[in-house]
Amino acid sequence: GLLPPRKLTMKEQVQRIEVQLSKEKTMIRKNRYMRDLLDNNETLFHRVLVDNIKELAPVIYTPTVGEACIEFGEAFRRPRGMYFNFHDQGDMAAMMYNWDSKDVQVIVVTDGSRILGLGDLGANGMGIPIGKLALYTSVGGVAPHRVLPIMFDAGTDNERLLNDPFYLGLKHRRLQGDCYYRMMDEFVQAVFNRYPKVLLQFEDFSSDKAMDILNRYRHKYCVFNDDIQGTGAVAVAGILGALRVQQKPPEDLKNQRYLIAGAGSAGIGVAKALVDTMVLEGMSREDAYNKFWICDINGVLRSSNELNEAQKPFGKSDETAGLSPLECARMVKPTVLLGLSACRGAFSEDLIREISKYCERPVIYPLSNPISVAECTNKEAIQWSEGRAIFASGSPFQPIEYNGKTYVPSQCNNMYIFPGLGFGAAVSQSKIVSDKMIHAASIAVAEMVTEEESQNGMVFPELNRIREVSQHVALKVALCSVKEGYARNETLKSISDEEEFKGYLLSKTYDPVYVPLVRKEFRHV
Numbered sequence: 001g002l003l004p005p006r007k008l009t010m011k012e013q014v015q016r017i018e019v020q021l022s023k024e025k026t027m028i029r030k031n032r033y034m035r036d037l038l039d040n041n042e043t044l045f046h047r048v049l050v051d052n053i054k055e056l057a058p059v060i061y062t063p064t065v066g067e068a069c070i071e072f073g074e075a076f077r078r079p080r081g082m083y084f085n086f087h088d089q090g091d092m093a094a095m096m097y098n099w100d101s102k103d104v105q106v107i108v109v110t111d112g113s114r115i116l117g118l119g120d121l122g123a124n125g126m127g128i129p130i131g132k133l134a135l136y137t138s139v140g141g142v143a144p145h146r147v148l149p150i151m152f153d154a155g156t157d158n159e160r161l162l163n164d165p166f167y168l169g170l171k172h173r174r175l176q177g178d179c180y181y182r183m184m185d186e187f188v189q190a191v192f193n194r195y196p197k198v199l200l201q202f203e204d205f206s207s208d209k210a211m212d213i214l215n216r217y218r219h220k221y222c223v224f225n226d227d228i229q230g231t232g233a234v235a236v237a238g239i240l241g242a243l244r245v246q247q248k249p250p251e252d253l254k255n256q257r258y259l260i261a262g263a264g265s266a267g268i269g270v271a272k273a274l275v276d277t278m279v280l281e282g283m284s285r286e287d288a289y290n291k292f293w294i295c296d297i298n299g300v301l302r303s304s305n306e307l308n309e310a311q312k313p314f315g316k317s318d319e320t321a322g323l324s325p326l327e328c329a330r331m332v333k334p335t336v337l338l339g340l341s342a343c344r345g346a347f348s349e350d351l352i353r354e355i356s357k358y359c360e361r362p363v364i365y366p367l368s369n370p371i372s373v374a375e376c377t378n379k380e381a382i383q384w385s386e387g388r389a390i391f392a393s394g395s396p397f398q399p400i401e402y403n404g405k406t407y408v409p410s411q412c413n414n415m416y417i418f419p420g421l422g423f424g425a426a427v428s429q430s431k432i433v434s435d436k437m438i439h440a441a442s443i444a445v446a447e448m449v450t451e452e453e454s455q456n457g458m459v460f461p462e463l464n465r466i467r468e469v470s471q472h473v474a475l476k477v478a479l480c481s482v483k484e485g486y487a488r489n490e491t492l493k494s495i496s497d498e499e500e501f502k503g504y505l506l507s508k509t510y511d512p513v514y515v516p517l518v519r520k521e522f523r524h525v
Contacts, residue, residue, distance in 0.1 A: 017048045027064040046512035049138040054463040063370030063395045065131040066116045072124035073166045081149030085170050092186050096194035104195045105426035108132045109150040113206035117342030117373035122156030123169025140419025140470050141509035197429045199422050207264035211310045224433045230414040231266045232273025233438045237445035238412045241459030242363045242390045254278040262340035263296040268310045289313045293328050300328050329354045339366035339375030347376035352384040367394040378409040392459050410460040416445045420473025427508050428478040429488035437480045444476040
């Protein structure tokens with residue numbers, strides 16, 4: 001008597017949700033609806049997301065998640081995940097046991113200091129780990145009870161939040177220096193004390209700390225920074241896809257010239273991933289560095305003591321040092337243009353037309369999120385290159401018509417990498433996430449682009465196949481972990497046949513269906 005008499009099948013429930021979503025006229029309203037669904041029916045939420053990933057990925061994650069973070073405090077309904085702050089020092093190891101799941105496989109943590117291209121959002125940045133882990137489950141296949149979003153609240157320097165009566169984070173300036181890293185050390189130790197085989201993903205940390213944090217722990221624990229390593233991996237996959245469109249071999253990646261707008265952790269991470277790939281192809285590291293011109297607000301990076309350790313190998317002491325992107329393009333004639341500056345308009349008409357003068361198929365990838373800070377739009381890239389650009393972007397753009405031809409833009413989004421990589425690392429129980437595992441993820445994504453997609457100018461697989469792509473990525477990452485000797489899963493290590501290996505991974509993949517609450521058969525004693 002507590003429920004209506006008619007039972008709806010899962011398919012009918014999904015259809016009902018799809019009808020309700022169609023009535024919501026804005027992306028943020030769809031996001032709110034999906035958040036409410038997640039809070040009330042987690043299984044149905046993930047079923048809807050799996051079945052409608054192409055339409056709902058932009059709702060759950062970029063670009064809408066940025067707007068959801070901005071309103072996180074005033075729209076707060078119920079807690080999800082864990083929060084650690086400065087006052088918890090000394091108690092973090094004990095606090096980890098407040099989370100009752102005994103088998104967490106993936107944790108995503110942020111300090112909210114650089115949320116997408118929106119800057120310091122403090123504790124409101126908790127929307128990012130929640131959104132990422134929704135994709136880990138629906139795309140990667142990690143069970144929802146085996147993920148944990150965490151906010152590492154070290155304060156905020158955002159004046160608006162400090163004066164906001166509804167802000168839920170600590171209202172003090174951000175910790176810096178030794179105070180910050182002491183808190184981070186205790187947090188990381190607490191995580192791996194509670195869950196020794198977990199994958200800990202750092203997300204949206206500011207550029208002045210992101211690389212330092214990654215290097216501090218990456219050789220000791222299974223950690224991963226999606227902004228640095230994930231963006232780098234997906235960019236490598238995108239370049240391989242572009243070479244295929246140009247009918248060039250993958251080895252030609254090392255013959256390209258790269259102009260990158262943005263010298264922060266993401267820009268340097270992409271450059272480093274490409275350098276590592278070139279080295280694997282037999283090029284010396286020094287020669288590989290010479291293939292890159294990376295620009296910040298002052299132009300091409302100039303060799304000096306002011307550069308951080310990650311930037312220094314890319315600093316120039318020749319005539320290109322300090323040049324603007326346009327001046328640099330005129331001099332070095334780059335073949336690949338990558339945008340990670342979060343600066344709308346960084347790819348000007350003059351710059352794109354200049355590159356298009358000497359490139360038959362210029363590669364133009366504005367990778368900054370959300371759309372409002374993308375370096376250019378697909379319409380601009382196609383028009384200014386007279387329809388010849390190979391285009392991919394960090395945020396989704398709609399197809400456009402130009403000279404009677406439809407151009408469908410690819411989305412160079414990290415979700416092609418991190419769900420599968422994380423699942424592969426977690427199931428193999430890898431000790432660390434190695435450079436070769438990340439490279440294996442890049443190759444796996446590139447392998448999944450079909451011949452038809454490539455002929456249509458696409459450099460990434462269709463988004464509606466992303467769960468299949470993630471399964472392939474997970475397979476290659478787990479195989480690499482075993483081969484390198486980092487895997488701790490004894491069952492996987494004992495499997496020599498790749499099909500059997502794949503079958504084991506599929507058996508561990510979460511499928512959002514309702515689990516029976518009672519046994520269907522009873523044994524009478």
